[in-house]
Amino acid sequence: MTVIDDISDVPTPDASLAPLLEVRDLHVEFHTRDGVAKAVNGVNYSVSAGETLAVLGESGSGKSVSAQAVMGILDMPPARIPKGEIFFQGRDMLKMSGEERRKIRGRKIAMIFQDALSSLNPVLSVGYQLGEMYRVHQGLSRKDAKAKAIELMDRVRIPAARERVGDYPHQFSGGMRQRIMIAMALALEPDLIIADEPTTALDVTVQAQVMELLAELQREYNMGLILITHDLGVVADVADKIAVMYAGRIVEDAPVHDIYAKPAHPYTKGLLQSIPRLDQKGQELYAIKGLPPNLTRIPSGCAFNPRCPMAQDICRTDVPPLHPVGTARGSACHFWKETLGE
Amino acid sequence: MGRYVIRRLLQMVPVFIGTTLLIFVMVYGLGDPVAAMFGDRTPDPATAAQIRHDLHLNDPLWQQYLIYMQHIFKGDFGKASNGQPVTELLGTAFPVTLRLTIMAFVIEAVVGIALGLFAGLRRGRFFDTGVLAMTLLVVSIPTFVTGFVLQYLLGVKWGVVHPSVGEGAPFKDLFIPGLVLAGVSLAYVARLTRTSVAENSRADYLRTAVAKGLPRRRVITNHMLRNSLIPVVTFLGTDIGNLMAGALVTERIFNIHGVGYQIYQGIVHNNPPTVVGFVTVLVIIFLGANLLVDLLYAVLDPRIRYA
Ligand SMILES: Nc1ncnc2c1ncn2[C@@H]1O[C@H](COP(=O)(O)OP(=O)(O)OP(=O)(O)O)[C@@H](O)[C@H]1O
Ligand code: SF4
Ligand SMILES: [Mg+2]
Numbered sequence: 098m099t100v101i102d103d104i105s106d107v108p109t110p111d112a113s114l115a116p117l118l119e120v121r122d123l124h125v126e127f128h129t130r131d132g133v134a135k136a137v138n139g140v141n142y143s144v145s146a147g148e149t150l151a152v153l154g155e156s157g158s159g160k161s162v163s164a165q166a167v168m169g170i171l172d173m174p175p176a177r178i179p180k181g182e183i184f185f186q187g188r189d190m191l192k193m194s195g196e197e198r199r200k201i202r203g204r205k206i207a208m209i210f211q212d213a214l215s216s217l218n219p220v221l222s223v224g225y226q227l228g229e230m231y232r233v234h235q236g237l238s239r240k241d242a243k244a245k246a247i248e249l250m251d252r253v254r255i256p257a258a259r260e261r262v263g264d265y266p267h268q269f270s271g272g273m274r275q276r277i278m279i280a281m282a283l284a285l286e287p288d289l290i291i292a293d294e295p296t297t298a299l300d301v302t303v304q305a306q307v308m309e310l311l312a313e314l315q316r317e318y319n320m321g322l323i324l325i326t327h328d329l330g331v332v333a334d335v336a337d338k339i340a341v342m343y344a345g346r347i348v349e350d351a352p353v354h355d356i357y358a359k360p361a362h363p364y365t366k367g368l369l370q371s372i373p374r375l376d377q378k379g380q381e382l383y384a385i386k387g388l389p390p391n392l393t394r395i396p397s398g399c400a401f402n403p404r405c406p407m408a409q410d411i412c413r414t415d416v417p418p419l420h421p422v423g424t425a426r427g428s429a430c431h432f433w434k435e436t437l438g439e
Numbered sequence: 440m441g442r443y444v445i446r447r448l449l450q451m452v453p454v455f456i457g458t459t460l461l462i463f464v465m466v467y468g469l470g471d472p473v474a475a476m477f478g479d480r481t482p483d484p485a486t487a488a489q490i491r492h493d494l495h496l497n498d499p500l501w502q503q504y505l506i507y508m509q510h511i512f513k514g515d516f517g518k519a520s521n522g523q524p525v526t527e528l529l530g531t532a533f534p535v536t537l538r539l540t541i542m543a544f545v546i547e548a549v550v551g552i553a554l555g556l557f558a559g560l561r562r563g564r565f566f567d568t569g570v571l572a573m574t575l576l577v578v579s580i581p582t583f584v585t586g587f588v589l590q591y592l593l594g595v596k597w598g599v600v601h602p603s604v605g606e607g608a609p610f611k612d613l614f615i616p617g618l619v620l621a622g623v624s625l626a627y628v629a630r631l632t633r634t635s636v637a638e639n640s641r642a643d644y645l646r647t648a649v650a651k652g653l654p655r656r657r658v659i660t661n662h663m664l665r666n667s668l669i670p671v672v673t674f675l676g677t678d679i680g681n682l683m684a685g686a687l688v689t690e691r692i693f694n695i696h697g698v699g700y701q702i703y704q705g706i707v708h709n710n711p712p713t714v715v716g717f718v719t720v721l722v723i724i725f726l727g728a729n730l731l732v733d734l735l736y737a738v739l740d741p742r743i744r745y746a
Contacts, residue, residue, distance in 0.1 A: 168650055170646055170649045170650050199652050199653075199654065200652060201652070202649070202650055202651065202652035203650065203651045203652030203653075204652060207650070208650045210643060210646070210647060210650075212643060215642070215643040215644065216643040216644055216646070216647045217644055217647065218644040218647070218648070218662055218666070219644065219666070219740075219741075219742060220665050220666055220669075220739065220740055220741060220742075221661075221662070221665075222741075229651065229653070229661075230651060233651075233652070233653055233654070233657065234652065265741045265742070267741075267742050281647075281651070
């Protein structure tokens with residue numbers, strides 16, 4: 098019995114093991130003419146360095162809004178964050194000044210948007226837009242920034258980078274434009290990248306290439322990655338863990354393979370059943386019945402109850418907490434056991 | 440680009456011929472210029488015939504037009520009824536009107552864009568509402584009313600400025616006339632800029648600029664303003680013509696001896712060479728300004744390709 102043994106038994110709060118990003122009980126609402134839209138209602142998730150978290154969910158479930166809250170780019174008003182904490186490298190970003198947060202954006206956390214054509218400035222050359230990262234954050238000269246921009250374009254494998262650095266976004270193909278978005282996010286080698294449906298706007302043929310590039314760069318720089326997507330196929334390939342969102346809440350979170358093998362929430366199950374599969378070719382595709390709720394009037398109890406095939410009386414009155422399922426999983430369903438068991 | 444400019448210049452030829460021919464024909468509807476030269480006196484028939492011959496007044500109209508154009512391209516715009524060469528009148532009148540137009544243009548662009556930008560950035564707030572109300576007011580009052588009211592209040596009653604513009608039309612005397620002339624256009628520029636800024640501030644690329652961690656000032660100046668100004672620049676360009684037309688009215692209010700004054704004199708005293716000469720130069724300036732705007736448009740928006 099030595100002192101050292103004692104210590105080794107206690108889980109020490111080692112900073113390097115703490116997650117890079119930890120979102121706790123995040124709420125976001127929008128004040129609109131029709132009332133208060135509660136877009137995010139108590140989201141919890143975390144990402145560590147080198148880890149990929151996939152965020153899944155139907156349109157309007159609050160995936161982008163929660164990501165934009167992390168990024169600090171929500172327009173406030175109309176948005177408001179009434180509650181929650183967003184710890185990044187141990188500090189709550191919601192308590193920082195605007196200037197502190199600005200310095201994190203681009204440098205430490207970067208974001209890739211869905212539609213690269215509309216997300217790049219149409220009247221500035223890509224070289225200018227890439228170089229701007231170095232000019233603003235590192236004070237490089239115009240000339241040095243341009244050289245860095247060319248280097249970046251090479252990095253994301255854009256052919257003839259030197260000749261094309263002065264071209265404008267509309268002169269590139271969709272896949273190349275998304276590579277430019279990726280390059281821009283990568284410029285200052287951030288610790289965390291948030292990719293909001295980075296391949297949705299692309300041709301199927303280039304989707305895989307772009308996704309591969311992103312995953313490769315993430316590995317190389319050991320970055321944390323939050324990948325927002327509709328594409329469950331992509332998720333299976335690149336994600337370490339999954340968070341499924343419904344009506345602004347995480348309804349299930351789990352390591353990627355657990356979810357595919359056995360979903361613990363009826364909503365996740367519905368999503369998985371709605372993927373087209375080769376062995377069921379010709380059969381009608383499953384679709385979850387009904388529509389996502391109006392966010393100004395979210396149903397009481399479990400928000401999914403009007404659409405859930407397993408709903409019971411308790412579902413209409415009691416909000417299900419996130420029940421732990423095994424060690425690393427959680428399901429916000431009163432009947433998670435039954436869901437798993439079937 | 441070079442080819443585009445050449446094509447545009449060629450396209451201007453029929454426009455130029457069309458407008459000048461039209462004015463030429465119209466001016467001849469005014470009456471007999473020879474009779475006008477002599478005023479109340481009846482001219483000696485022989486002299487009148489001689490003048491008619493010298494001025495080619497007996498030839499068919501289209502021939503007169505051709506002769507006139509030939510002279511113009513040699514720099515000869517003919518003579519006014521008092522014997523002064525029209526080129527001399529052009530030389531004194533155009534600088535005055537150009538100064539007035541430039542004054543108005545600068546006021547319109549600078550004040551209009553500034554008001555629109557700040558209103559657009561503070562949509563729904565007090566400043567924005569104020570700008571909207573003010574511009575509506577300006578647009579709904581006729582220019583000559585604003586002109587006379589300002590002239591009376593600032594010039595006559597309070598004596599802050601000269602009620603009429605002095606010899607040579609110095610810029611300081613032109614400020615109030617320029618403001619009056621710019622008024623309505625300024626209101627449009629402010630509103631257009633406001634709408635454009637509001638639209639662009641919701642654009643995806645602006646969200647990207649914020650996500651890049653750029654300071655707000657840079658987001659606005661380098662990313663938003665340039666995109667927002669594209670429609671405004673187009674408007675400003677086409678508005679040069681309006682300003683020049685409006686200048687003719689403003690000149691009368693403030694008694695400025697510019698192009699408007701000369702054309703008015705030309706019409707009242709039935710003097711074709713003056714009227715046609717001035718209008719021809721106006722047409723050339725107008726066409727040139729339009730070409731310049733189109734080229735500027737391409738500089739601002741790289742998506743526009745000239746082929
Ligand atoms: N500026 C805003 N004003 C009002 N409501 C907003 C605003 N931005 C987002 N919302 C609302 O927040 C809800 C969540 O939107 P969010 O963009 O996060 O959905 P999402 O999960 O990303 O969907 P998608 O898959 O379509 O991207 C939506 O219902 C939307 O209407
Ligand atoms: S809590 Fe009830 S309604 Fe909600 S998912 Fe579970 S079974 Fe369905
Ligand atoms: Mg989204």
